[in-house]
Amino acid sequence: MLYYGYWRSSAAWRCRIAFNLKKIAPEFVAVHLTRDGGAQRTEEFRVINPQKRVPALDLNGAVLTQSLAIIEWLEETIPEPALLPDDPWSRAQVRAFALAIACDIHPLQNLEVQQYLRGKLNLEQSAVSDWLGHWIGNGLLACEALLGSQPSNQAFAFGASPTLADICLAPQLYSAERFGISLNDMPRLRTLGASYADHPAFVDAHAHNQPDSEEWFWGI
């Protein structure tokens, strides 16, 4: 199994956490998203994923894209440890939290959008920062509220063990820090961030601990 990813892609990062939790290690193929216009935009990669995005999973020549689809597939084929609760309503709550990040925060901060804002729209850095602050800040505030009915002493978002919700939140918290978004009003999310920093599957999947990691910088 081949896994096409990039150290700082939030979506690829989600998959890495899931691989670690499920104790599998697909062979990694680095797709450099920014060098020379982006390896994801080459004809060679377009054949793998017409969306020109990472992650992609190649299983004997058949390709699966989209981080949440990959993780749901892992969940169905390698059930333990479970990344979703047992009962349907709880599963739905975990998925809703994950989707609040994957659909309503991450798509507005990703590389391609930032390139459009800086390139085609010619926005100044301050306007790009306002954009990121708006979508990430308000999005994470909503996430904090979505956890309002959960006991605050849980190590993970929906219980004692990590779920799809945590898998999506961990890279998003990193992006928040990277883009200078304050988590002051989000005590629950800060506590979860501390849990992730202590969990081997999350630490190993961290952007800074990948074979293709580069020196951390704030630009895109």
Place this chain on the structure above:
Amino acid sequence: MLYYGYWRSSAAWRCRIAFNLKKIAPEFVAVHLTRDGGAQRTEEFRVINPQKRVPALDLNGAVLTQSLAIIEWLEETIPEPALLPDDPWSRAQVRAFALAIACDIHPLQNLEVQQYLRGKLNLEQSAVSDWLGHWIGNGLLACEALLGSQPSNQAFAFGASPTLADICLAPQLYSAERFGISLNDMPRLRTLGASYADHPAFVDAHAHNQPDSEEWFWGI
């Protein structure tokens, strides 16, 4: 069961198709997204969904948000007719297609983003149209390619009956038309659009056929 929605919200529309296919009829509560600053932004609605978005499903006071989480919950609690194939790899392909729309197209065209582009960034209509054309046009081209390995004579994206993929595609095709995006290079998507126009569950869920539908217009 209460369903909070809005006639032209793509995400709410997805749920309506799923309700129809599963033959349930939750009581509808209209949330007008544009009148008086948007009913989704009131304190009253924030208690229902801190994301200030539709759809939301209220089941005896417990609330579930996010269209794909709602539909996966329906799939798990009302299995027939199935909206996902049986085998895990095929399920993943359907989910990947749905997510390519729900994560990579729709979030960049939705009302809140357009309001930001026009309001905070003060973009002219032509620049907003370019933005929509870029994300919707390229996104749907990728969707066309993602269906490349599917037989072209299927009535629906992944077979003879509708799946989560079709549920996400139908409202997105409407948005493409609304925003003037050409589907000339997407023969497969055009054929699928014709299937939806013929299927009662899709017709009944159409934006124009809702209790809160307003005269169709191109603005936001």
